[in-house]
Amino acid sequence: MTYKIGWNDPCPCGRGKKYKQCSANGPADFVEPERKGHAGAAERATAWLMTKHRKAVWDEMLKIRKDVAAYA
Structure with a gap:
């Protein structure tokens, strides 16, 4: 399942910047964030x-x- 990242949402790369300000915001660099359980x-x-x-x-x-x- 993929979802659309909003322009002001945190970048999924994990750098802590907004998507619009991140240098890794190209479509080739997108990796869906890992889903973590309760652990x-x-x-x-x-x-x-x-x-x-x-x-x-x-x-x-x-x-x-x-x-x-x-x-x-």
């Missing part, structure tokens, strides 16, 4: 959060550490 889902979600929302993740982690320290 490693938590690690992938954590990695995504750290790349997209690093400050919010760190703020929450510090808040949790302070809460744990208060109960100890």
Whole structure:
């Protein structure tokens, strides 16, 4: 099954750029992304959060550490 990549969608090459800004956006370079199951889902979600929302993740982690320290 193939799907159409939107101009502003992330490039499927994995470089993290928008399709329109990626140097590998020619039709010959397109490789359909690998479908991943549940194995490693938590690690992938954590990695995504750290790349997209690093400050919010760190703020929450510090808040949790302070809460744990208060109960100890």
